[in-house]
Amino acid sequence: MTDTPVPSVAISVEAIDKGFGxxxxxxxxxxxxxxxxxxxxxLFIVGPSGSGKTTMLSMVSxxxxxxxxxxxxxxxxxxxxxxxxxxxxxxxRIGFVFQDFHLFPRLTTAENVAIPLIVxxxxxxxxxxxxxxxLDIVGLGHRADVVPVKLSGGEQQRVAIARALIARPDILVLxxxxxxxxxxxxxxxxxxxxxxxxxxxxxxxxxxxDARIYEFADRILTMEDGRVTAITTAPPHPSVxxxxxx
Amino acid sequence: MPGIMLLAYKLLANDRxxxxxxxxxxxxxxxxxVQMTSMFAGVLSxxxxxxxxxxxxxxxxxxxxxxxxxxxxxxxAVLDQVRSIPGVKFAEPVYSGGGLxxxxxxxxxxxxxxxxxxxxxxxxxxxxxxNIQDIYGENGFVAVVDSEFAKLGNPEVGTEFEIxxxxxxxxxxxxxxxxxxxxxxxxxxxxSRALQYLPNARFTISYVLVEPKSAADIPAIRAAVARAGxxxxxxxxxxxxxxxxxxxxxGIGMNLMMMTAIAFIVGLSISxxxxxxxxxxxxxxxxxxxxxxxxxxxLVLMILFxxxxxxxxxxxxxxxxxxxxxWIARWxxxxxxxLITGTNLLLALGMVVVIAGVSSWFGVRRVLRIEPFDIxxx
Numbered sequence: 001m002t003d004t005p006v007p008s009v010a011i012s013v014e015a016i017d018k019g020f021g022x023x024x025x026x027x028x029x030x031x032x033x034x035x036x037x038x039x040x041x042x043l044f045i046v047g048p049s050g051s052g053k054t055t056m057l058s059m060v061s062x063x064x065x066x067x068x069x070x071x072x073x074x075x076x077x078x079x080x081x082x083x084x085x086x087x088x089x090x091x092x093r094i095g096f097v098f099q100d101f102h103l104f105p106r107l108t109t110a111e112n113v114a115i116p117l118i119v120x121x122x123x124x125x126x127x128x129x130x131x132x133x134x135l136d137i138v139g140l141g142h143r144a145d146v147v148p149v150k151l152s153g154g155e156q157q158r159v160a161i162a163r164a165l166i167a168r169p170d171i172l173v174l175x176x177x178x179x180x181x182x183x184x185x186x187x188x189x190x191x192x193x194x195x196x197x198x199x200x201x202x203x204x205x206x207x208x209x210d211a212r213i214y215e216f217a218d219r220i221l222t223m224e225d226g227r228v229t230a231i232t233t234a235p236p237h238p239s240v241x242x243x244x245x246x
Numbered sequence: 247m248p249g250i251m252l253l254a255y256k257l258l259a260n261d262r263x264x265x266x267x268x269x270x271x272x273x274x275x276x277x278x279x280v281q282m283t284s285m286f287a288g289v290l291s292x293x294x295x296x297x298x299x300x301x302x303x304x305x306x307x308x309x310x311x312x313x314x315x316x317x318x319x320x321x322x323a324v325l326d327q328v329r330s331i332p333g334v335k336f337a338e339p340v341y342s343g344g345g346l347x348x349x350x351x352x353x354x355x356x357x358x359x360x361x362x363x364x365x366x367x368x369x370x371x372x373x374x375x376x377n378i379q380d381i382y383g384e385n386g387f388v389a390v391v392d393s394e395f396a397k398l399g400n401p402e403v404g405t406e407f408e409i410x411x412x413x414x415x416x417x418x419x420x421x422x423x424x425x426x427x428x429x430x431x432x433x434x435x436x437x438s439r440a441l442q443y444l445p446n447a448r449f450t451i452s453y454v455l456v457e458p459k460s461a462a463d464i465p466a467i468r469a470a471v472a473r474a475g476x477x478x479x480x481x482x483x484x485x486x487x488x489x490x491x492x493x494x495x496x497g498i499g500m501n502l503m504m505m506t507a508i509a510f511i512v513g514l515s516i517s518x519x520x521x522x523x524x525x526x527x528x529x530x531x532x533x534x535x536x537x538x539x540x541x542x543x544x545l546v547l548m549i550l551f552x553x554x555x556x557x558x559x560x561x562x563x564x565x566x567x568x569x570x571x572x573w574i575a576r577w578x579x580x581x582x583x584x585l586i587t588g589t590n591l592l593l594a595l596g597m598v599v600v601i602a603g604v605s606s607w608f609g610v611r612r613v614l615r616i617e618p619f620d621i622x623x624x
Contacts, residue, residue, distance in 0.1 A: 054622050054623055055619075057622070058618075058619045058622050058623075063536075063537050063617070063618035063619050063622065064617075064618075064619040064622075083541075083542075084541050084543075087536070087539045087540065087541045088539060088541075089539075090537070090538065090539040091538060091539025091540070092539070094539075096534075096537050096538060098534060098537075098621060098622070099622075100530075102530055102531055102533075102534035102621060104257060104528075104531050106256065106257060106260035106261050107253075107256060107257070107260065111253075111256065115253065115535070115538065116538055116539065117249075118249035118250060118252075118253050119249075119250065119535070119538060119539055119540050119544070121248070121249065121250070122249065123249065124249045124252050127249065175622055
């Protein structure tokens with residue numbers, strides 16, 4: 001008899017709160033959210049527009065300080081870190097794929113992908129070589145020297161994924177990765193992430209309201225009015241699927 | 247170049263339209279600033295040409311004298327008074343006046359005539375043809391070979407013409423350190439011949455030139471001359487006084503200063519606005535870099551590098567363009583007065599640093615304010 005290894009906890013979120021505004025304009029965006037995400041897991045965060053998905057994921061990924069609660073990534077309380085250390089933590093441990101990609105239009109795709117390594121003070125040429133390797137992985141090695149505007153939406157998405165992966169982060173955060181793609185391309189991208197990006201040492205968090213890709217999730221965390229209403233392994237209730245975005 | 251700086255460079259330089267606008271804007275501003283200040287420096291340098299060319303350590307003059315060209319004659323007694331001051335090694339008179347030369351073709355040309363002390367010829371120029379002793383010969387004059395020399399018809403040793411209806415003969419050619427401001431040729435002769443050729447008032451000495459026994463004696467000499475009712479100025483002090491006159495008591499200084507200020511404002515406006523627009527257009531990208539893990543300090547360094555790079559490139563091109571223009575102008579107009587000095591370059595550099603600083607300051611403020619969360623939120 002062989003033991004199946006138990007996935008370790010990648011992210012532990014403990015009762016985080018976040019509000020915006022003051023006085024009469026104060027709005028609580030996230031309230032008492034707690035959950036854990038495991039290595040080797042693809043966790044989808046879904047919910048209607050304004051449910052607090054983006055705010056919650058921003059706190060989890062170290063770019064928005066919670067008003068209360070803790071976020072532990074592989075045991076490190078990230079919000080206890082000084083600002084520069086937190087930036088370095090994100091640089092080395094967390095990869096981001098933004099909804100609008102945010103690729104630099106004046107840089108080639110290889111240079112865009114190399115950015116995290118360049119920020120890590122790696123040699124420019126060495127970073128470009130590595131970037132070409134990651135472009136090969138996402139199937140865009142032949143497009144390394146063109147600028148992003150010459151790429152299709154799906155190709156730009158893959159460049160953004162390559163950029164998020166190049167620093168070999170433990171945590172990968174994708175914000176609405178299929179929002180600007182057609183259905184087939186969106187599914188192809190998520191399947192690629194599932195098959196080639198996810199690993200036993202990596203945890204992937206995806207904000208989405210695209211029900212067509214729910215099948216790729218290991219678990220689905222549903223939010224409503226700033227709270228977690230369900231964590232399921234099955235597609236959530238159809239009412240959630242009608243959410244209009246983050 | 248470290249990778250982050252190369253990244254900053256590529257982000258800027260690959261945006262060719264803005265990069266070109268920034269470089270052209272700063273180049274143009276630097277060109278104007280250096281050109282204006284160089285013209286001013288050229289005018290100031292030439293306004294003191296006689297002081298440099300005569301080379302005396304101390305000049306004694308009437309207190310009302312403001313420039314070397316506008317002399318107020320001194321009584322002969324002043325020369326004796328100055329010679330009697332302790333600390334004076336020797337003191338000699340010099341005459342400076344204007345005459346009219348009638349050239350061979352019958353046309354007239356205004357000239358500056360400098361009369362050197364007959365005994366010592368103190369303040370003589372460097373001879374390049376002929377012998378200075380020949381200045382004592384009949385009707386002897388030494389012509390200065392400078393950019394105005396051609397106005398005398400390029401005379402040679404032995405050439406004769408009339409000065410104020412007196413016969414004059416060129417006995418030598420000389421060179422001096424600096425050309426004059428007013429575009430007239432200069433002739434040297436003896437003090438006594440200058441008095442003979444030019445109409446004079448009761449007093450004739452333009453300046454008393456003093457050689458002190460030592461530099462330490464100069465303050466005492468100045469004090470003694472002041473007690474006699476006159477002014478003794480060291481060479482540099484006299485040059486400063488002349489410069490101050492042109493800078494503050496004529497319209498030249500103010501006009502050139504205003505042009506320099508306008509060039510600065512134009513440069514600041516063009517580069518500041520263009521650079522700020524560049525930052526605004528890339529604001530989300532800078533936010534993305536922050537989210538990825540770049541620190542605020544690194545972002546500020548990138549922006550400062552970008553601003554510094556375009557500023558220094560524009561500075562180099564602007565000064566080079568100015569030097570080229572002055573070279574071309576001198577090629578076509580030999581007496582064109584413009585002088586690029588270290589002070590001019592430092593002044594322009596300082597202004598460029600201010601332009602870069604102000605341009606980047608606005609950009610840095612916006613970049614520091616952008617939060618990665620704003621990028622996530624879209």
